Amino acid sequence: MNTPKIVSFEGQPRDPVPVPLARADELGIEQVLDADGLPSGNRPDPDLDRDLVVRMYETMVQVAALDRIGWQLQRSGRMEFWIPSRGQEASHVASTAALEPSDWIFLADREPGSFIWRGASLTRMFAQFFGREAEPLKGRRLPLLLGDRSLNIVPCTTQVGSYIPHAAGAAWAAKLRGDSTRVIVYFGDGATSRGEFHSALNFAGIHHPPVVFLCQNNGWAVSTPNDRQTASPTFAEKADAYAVRRVRVDGNDPLAVYAVTAEALAAMPEQGATLIETVTYRLGFHTSSDNPDLYRRDDEVAGWRQWDPLDRTRKYLEHRGWWTDDDEQRLNETAERDIKAAIKEAEQLPKAAPESQFDDVFERSTWMLDEQRSRLLEDYSQGGPR
């Protein structure tokens, strides 16, 4: 007797979608490196400086170490929450690397490497993860919703994609002022369904602000796969409706990501904005509150591990003769050691006092807030039960 074939995926994880990076030409994905890190893709090797590629790789390894250790901290109860970035290191590190330090970055939440690239101290980052006062955001945001004005990094407003037009507006303001500042904004595939994505692209098509819209298509918006997010074959082509320049790139290939980002920046004076879709994959959970076993299969994840950005970059470095096993070992040891030292330091830092929540609602507080603050302190000063 034949077992009935399950034709619906309802209630079951979906059948794996083959890794699109293996069909880059056919799918219009710009690619330098093949799965083994050899520059045999459809784009020539941009021939970046050794130091630049090494630094990108080092940052990517630091991000992966941060992600591994951060996850452990969350699982062992030392941190409230975690947003994994494993698999997306090249997509964000290489695009950030293509910018000038004076360019503004609007982050989403899987880009700790942008922070590290700009020189953020690991201790300040862990202070943010632990909700300590001594970090730029005063411990008010969930771990990984990072921002720091001294680094020209704006933290996300948490509603997915709501901040995309903020980046376009800031870019337009920079242009109006005659500044050389450019802007990049990171968001995911899910964000392209939000009205703000369309508002921003529409505005950008009309006004040509110097902004890069960087859509990190990591395959999944929590449990929603690409083909349930949109019927468009790609996210990049949504730019066509708004007459915005666009490109689709292998997001696990730092050389390709760097090159297309640099081209987008170079195109700004003539063409304004570019929408870049980096085709990448979230190897980990959506967040520490997720369970991907419910919606996707291990063999899909295994396919993507063959295209791991860390492995491909290391192999490229080795191929160029720029990297040895000793370098690798030293990097891994240093990354882990630095992170553990930062954790130790950050855990000692004090949390913000409860009344500090009343700060920064307005530049000048109102009597209403002052009164609520006094009442809170008065109530607390009475102590426990009588």
Place this chain on the structure above:
Amino acid sequence: MSVEMTVLQATTAAMARAMQDDSSVVLMGEDVGVAGGIFRATQGLQQRFGDQRVIDTPLDEKGIVAHAIGMALYGLRPIAEIQFSGFIHDAFEQIMFCGTKYRWITGGEYTCPLVVRAPSFGGIKGGFWHSQSPEAYFVHGGGMKVVCPSTSDDAYRLLLAAIADPDPVLVLEAVPLYRTLSGPVDDDGVAAEIGQAEVVRAGDDVTIVTYGPPRHLALKAAEEMAEREQISIEVIDLRSLVPWDREAVSASVRRTGRLVVLHEGPQTLGFGTEIVAAVQEHDFGYLHCPIQRIAGHDMPYGFSIGDEHYRPNIDRIRAAVRRAMEYQF
């Protein structure tokens, strides 16, 4: 030197003055450019300041506000015009969960000196979508200042104050007064202080606290009842809801012992509710009678085209004042 201006002319004058004095002030909205806005509040400004500073936007309220927020983060002082406050709700998340939160979520690192101008209130035979008194939504979430000018001078000075303010300010403009009310305005560039009420009329028996167009209705009722019923009514126009001037209200209520709150927005959790709660908390022992509320009803803004039975009218004000005066413990 003062010249007579309609509320609309005063609004335009404030924007022209701010744009002339500060090159970081930009204006954006639907049809604000060559058309001068559907109410003509921005008439002549694009011709004067160029299409880079007076920006005609696509028909997209959330986009207007969201791009203005980005400009504000970068250091400009954008004024976003929403054509009618009935259309503002598309931008609600941008206003209440983005623009008004940047300062707090970034520990003061990024700020958003944004002005949202929203032509509001009924009495224009515009039906539900064109007539709204949406202040209650915006006073609730933190980080938003809300002002409601209802004279030419206030329209000028509160808008200047909103533009100069380092935080987001919502200006609920009085559409029914745009062309029907005028008064002297000195175009001197001096901003009002946000948060100060005006005692429009002094009185001893009852305090009416209001804001927006009903201020003029309250004043009319007060004059009439003084003459015909010998009831002395004090009228206070709050002018600003966040922050609001509790001190002025308290000083008046402690003298009169009777309070009527009056506004166009729906009654349940309307701004009057906050006034009532604050007064009972702060001035309980001074009250001679329960506080009376006159508000819009908990329903769409009026039925059919007219909204005269939805908005507070003079009959309802008279009745509320009498209820307060005649109350026996």
